[in-house]
Amino acid sequence: MSAAPADGTTGAIPAIDWQGQPITRARCAAxxxxxxxxxxxxxxxxxxxxxxxxxxxxxxFRSHRALANDHLDHAYFEVRAIAARHADLFHLPPLMSDPDETVRLQVALRVPQRLLRAMRDDPHREVRIRVAHRIALDDLAAMADDPDYQVRAIAAQRLPVAALPRLLDDGDLQVRLQAARRVEMPALWRLQDDPAPEVRRIAAQRLPAAGLCRLAHDPDWTVRWEVAGRADAPLLTGLLHDVEPEVREQAARRLRLAAAGLEAQHG
Incomplete structure (x- = not known):
């Protein structure tokens, strides 16, 4: 077994400070x-x-949490960020405007709601993403207009259902997908008009079976395949002639199951 270096370092990563200087026993003494x-x-x-x-x-700082408050103004951002994980809450407000986003990320995880509102417009997207995950729903509504798609997608995941219809017009597919999975009638009908087949597939999965006629003629075969998995018999009969074999097979399978169910009832 090899001996530890004379300066007490361990592991493959050398012990150096944030300015690139070695941490030696002499420096430890000072x-x-x-x-x-x-x-x-x-x-x-x-x-x-x-x-x-x-x-x-x-x-x-995990071993010496009581020292965290004293290092929140350290010159090295990693020290400030990690100290912010362990410091008392009432010492954190000045760090809400820290010049480094790594520090503000940690602050956004801990500050109370009344202060979190002030971080909704943070210049860094990762900070706003963390805020969107934590902030109260009443204060989240304003973040549905955030310039970053992921912030808006989180809003679509968390906002009350009644607030979702406006997100169905979002320019980003991921935001629309999140809204499409949760939106309710009558806004659910709007999914049929979405330019992305991914959203129209959700429409085919969620609309009432009796309302799938339009989607049975969708230009995307995966949407028609979803329809074939849920449609009533009259619509399935038409899908037996679909240009895509997968759609025809799905429709034929459903019709066989329906016929077998009727035979079981009347046998």
């Missing part, structure tokens, strides 16, 4: 947390808030 190391509370290359490696910083 660290503000030198007393912790003397008692086994930290170790360069494993648990150290001076390290550039986020996992080692995290190990340090």
């Amino acid at each position: 660290c503000e947390h030198a007393a912790l190391r003397a008692g086994g509370g930290c170790e360069p290359g494993h648990s150290c808030m001076q390290d550039a490696y986020a996992r080692r910083i995290d190990r340090f």
Whole structure:
């Protein structure tokens, strides 16, 4: 078994600080947390808030949560971000406008709702995505107009059903798909007019069987296949002549099942 390096580092990643300088025993002796190391509370290359490696910083603050408040203004963004995971909530508001989005991401996971509203317009999409996952529904409605499609898609997943119809006109397919899976009548009929077959397939899956006539003539065969899986017998008969063999086979299978069911009832 090989011995650990003389400076106490462990693992394949060298112990260096955020400015690229090695973390040596001499530097540990001058660290503000030198007393912790003397008692086994930290170790360069494993648990150290001076390290550039986020996992080692995290190990340090997990063991010493009470120190997190004192490092929220550290020059290295990873220290601020990880300290923000463990700091007291009332110390977090100044970090809502931190220059680094990694820090703001952590803040968005923890600040209370009354402060989260102020982060809906954060300049970074990943921050707004986290806000959209957490924010109260009453405050989420404004995010349905966010410039980023993923934020709008989260809104489509979480907003009350009554608020979804306007998202059926969204320019992004993923947003429309999320809305299509949840929207109710009468807006459900609008799915038939969507330019994307993926959305029209959802219409074929969700509309009443008696209302599938128009979709039985859809230009996309996968939509017609969905129709064949749900339509009533009169519509299935027409689909027996579809140009696509998969659609014809689906319609024939359904008709056989229907006939077998009738025979069982009257046998």
